[in-house]
Amino acid sequence: MNIPVLPMAETFIHILPALVANQIAAGEVVERPASIVKELVENSLDAAASHIRVRIEEAGKKLIEVDDDGSGMGKSDALLSLKRHATSKIASADDLHAIASHGFRGEALPSIASVCRFEMLTARFDATGGMNEGVLLSTEGGNVPDVAPAAPRKGTRIRIRDLFFNTPARQRFLRTERTEEAVILETLRALALANPSVGFSLECGGKKRLDASAGQSREARITAIMGADFMRNQRAHTESFDGVLVSGFFALPTHHHRDAGRMYFFINGRVVRDKQLISALKAGYRDVLFHDRFPQAVLWIEMDPAEVDVNVHPAKREVRFRQPQLVRGAVVNCARAAIEGMSMQVSDATTRQALESMRGDSSAMKNRSFSSQPTGRPDAFTLQQLFSAPSQVNSVREPQAAYAGGADHTSVADDGALHLGTALAQIHRCYIVAQSDDGIVLIDQHAAAERITYEEFKRNLEKGPLACQALLTPADWQPDAATSAWLHEHAEALTPFGFEIEAQGEERFSVCAVPALLAAESPVEMAAELVASLRSAGAGAEGRGRILERWLGNRACKGSIKAGRLLKAEEQEALLREMERTPNIAQCNHGRPTYIRLSLMELDSLFGRRG
Numbered sequence: 001m002n003i004p005v006l007p008m009a010e011t012f013i014h015i016l017p018a019l020v021a022n023q024i025a026a027g028e029v030v031e032r033p034a035s036i037v038k039e040l041v042e043n044s045l046d047a048a049a050s051h052i053r054v055r056i057e058e059a060g061k062k063l064i065e066v067d068d069d070g071s072g073m074g075k076s077d078a079l080l081s082l083k084r085h086a087t088s089k090i091a092s093a094d095d096l097h098a099i100a101s102h103g104f105r106g107e108a109l110p111s112i113a114s115v116c117r118f119e120m121l122t123a124r125f126d127a128t129g130g131m132n133e134g135v136l137l138s139t140e141g142g143n144v145p146d147v148a149p150a151a152p153r154k155g156t157r158i159r160i161r162d163l164f165f166n167t168p169a170r171q172r173f174l175r176t177e178r179t180e181e182a183v184i185l186e187t188l189r190a191l192a193l194a195n196p197s198v199g200f201s202l203e204c205g206g207k208k209r210l211d212a213s214a215g216q217s218r219e220a221r222i223t224a225i226m227g228a229d230f231m232r233n234q235r236a237h238t239e240s241f242d243g244v245l246v247s248g249f250f251a252l253p254t255h256h257h258r259d260a261g262r263m264y265f266f267i268n269g270r271v272v273r274d275k276q277l278i279s280a281l282k283a284g285y286r287d288v289l290f291h292d293r294f295p296q297a298v299l300w301i302e303m304d305p306a307e308v309d310v311n312v313h314p315a316k317r318e319v320r321f322r323q324p325q326l327v328r329g330a331v332v333n334c335a336r337a338a339i340e341g342m343s344m345q346v347s348d349a350t351t352r353q354a355l356e357s358m359r360g361d362s363s364a365m366k367n368r369s370f371s372s373q374p375t376g377r378p379d380a381f382t383l384q385q386l387f388s389a390p391s392q393v394n395s396v397r398e399p400q401a402a403y404a405g406g407a408d409h410t411s412v413a414d415d416g417a418l419h420l421g422t423a424l425a426q427i428h429r430c431y432i433v434a435q436s437d438d439g440i441v442l443i444d445q446h447a448a449a450e451r452i453t454y455e456e457f458k459r460n461l462e463k464g465p466l467a468c469q470a471l472l473t474p475a476d477w478q479p480d481a482a483t484s485a486w487l488h489e490h491a492e493a494l495t496p497f498g499f500e501i502e503a504q505g506e507e508r509f510s511v512c513a514v515p516a517l518l519a520a521e522s523p524v525e526m527a528a529e530l531v532a533s534l535r536s537a538g539a540g541a542e543g544r545g546r547i548l549e550r551w552l553g554n555r556a557c558k559g560s561i562k563a564g565r566l567l568k569a570e571e572q573e574a575l576l577r578e579m580e581r582t583p584n585i586a587q588c589n590h591g592r593p594t595y596i597r598l599s600l601m602e603l604d605s606l607f608g609r610r611g
Contacts, residue, residue, distance in 0.1 A: 029108055029111045032180060033059060033183075037064060040064075040066040040108075040112075042191070047068060048071055051214055052068045056184060059176075059181045059184070060163060060184060061174065061177075067155070072122045078120060078122055079137065083110060084110050113141075115167055117140050118137075118145075119161070121136050121156070122156040134150030185209050191271055192212045193221060193226075194264075197214065212225065230251060233255040236248070236249050241333055244301065248298060249299075252342055252345055254347040260278050260294045267303070268308070269300075277301075281335055284331065284339070285339065301331070307321065340584075344418040347593075351596055355606060421436030423569065429565060432445055438599050440603070450588045450589060451588045452575075454588075455584065466515040467515070469498075469514060474510035476509075480507075490534070494530060498515030499527055511527050
């Protein structure tokens with residue numbers, strides 16, 4: 001192969017024109033219209049704005065307007081802000097290690113201006129409260145801006161028109177208007193949550209999509225953004241862990257979500273969307289949540305700015321912690337402490353779903369006039385539908401007799417104690433119906449027994465390695481070749497779990513002892529399941545935690561009262577009393593609710609007694 005010889009004077013490396021460099025930077029900073037909204041709103045926050053108004057048309061492709069009442073800029077600063085690496089947030093390399101503002105890279109405005117028709121109207125607001133003459137800058141595609149004087153004003157208004165007009169390839173990567181609007185709304189919701197004292201408004205195509213007034217408390221802002229439903233089903237908790245302060249509003253485990261979109265994190269006031277933090281929060285909910293569901297939470301994390309690097313992502317979404325395990329531990333500990341404090345409560349959404357199910361298909365039921373005369377067809381919901389046929393109802397007892405002792409059986413008392421009332425009947429050998437002072441409680445006997453068994457396992461493990469019980473006749477085990485090889489090297493890893501395994505050959509082993517708590521179960525099945533968990537989770541402390549939760553959870557499930565088992569009256573009553581003493585009893589270790597409470601008011605509404 002012949003390689004051409006070039007003259008020594010000819011060079012191939014050259015400096016890109018500023019416009020091209022800005023458009024390249026825009027590819028990182030301006031991913032979509034929501035990226036521009038985030039950058040401009042964060043600039044408004046750094047300018048101490050008390051109210052920020054955002055207006056968009058055609059999902060931001062036609063117009064993005066951000067108007068604030070912040071400190072604004074004079075003519076010189078406004079012109080400098082459109083140059084690369086111009087910023088008011090840092091002055092030296094040392095400042096990079098302790099960034100406390102929202103912006104810092106000095107690339108946002110010139111990058112944005114290079115891919116749109118850009119206009120900025122601003123005026124400097126001085127310390128005495130006066131406003132200087134305003135300035136209007138306009139540029140197209142990042143060219144030299146036109147400068148014109150403007151009337152004095154408070155704050156800055158930036159208009160972005162015809163986004164990506166000069167880079168049509170970028171337009172083709174945008175999603176539908178509905179999707180882009182949704183991302184913009186979610187971006188502004190997160191910023192509004194992070195800054196409850198600042199007012200936010202969003203108008204999309206002439207329709208108001210967000211309106212949060214200034215000066216709100218955290219609780220009021222969360223109610224405005226997340227909804228009253230979230231606030232009814234959450235617990236606030238604050239935890240300090242080795243210099244990391246975590247303050248959060250954590251939803252009940254049974255008040256979960258289909259994705260991570262209802263998990264908000266703020267590091268020193270900065271909105272972040274970080275995989276490390278999402279993973280830590282999920283770890284805090286690990287043994288009380290469905291494996292494919294996500295918790296809902298709003299978390300503020302305060303720490304030394306020098307301990308977190310916010311200069312690792314062009315769009316400033318992700319961060320890097322100097323001690324990531326420290327931050328993870330703080331989030332996990334705070335989440336678990338909050339869950340421990342609300343472990344007796346079930347989401348009221350569960351009750352609403354039960355009521356909707358019981359109402360059946362008759363949406364107009366509560367508008368019907370009820371009469372003692374027969375109507376010729378049954379109501380949409382009757383007690384017989386709840387209790388099925390009489391042959392399926394076991395151990396029915398009179399409620400008067402159940403309350404002969406005068407016990408105070410309410411649902412969840414002010415002190416957090418759970419009172420489930422007195423068991424009345426077992427339905428379909430699966431559910432228990434109990435009567436409380438203010439209504440009825442429906443209990444899933446298997447889910448409840450599963451959580452009770454699981455918590456008992458955890459209590460025993462906290463005391464040290466599980467006690468083992470030797471088998472009179474060791475169980476023969478012939479695992480596959482890969483498992484056999486692992487066992488020859490790591491058989492001692494099973495000892496803390498109460499197992500003793502002896503090798504009898506290359507691919508033959510004897511299970512000589514099993515955990516005393518699980519002595520009645522299959523030794524080989526238990527050992528095989530544990531080894532599979534150990535091999536997949538790793539040997540670290542967190543890996544062992546996942547093993548315990550997964551393995552003990554499966555054991556608890558298999559060793560608990562099953563659906564279909566007939567329970568005597570005293571067994572039903574004993575199950576209720578044990579539930580009242582068990583932490584995290586509101587859900588089984590798979591995340592399903594263990595009980596549903598229906599108040600007398602809800603029952604009256606169900607039967608049309610109340611409007």
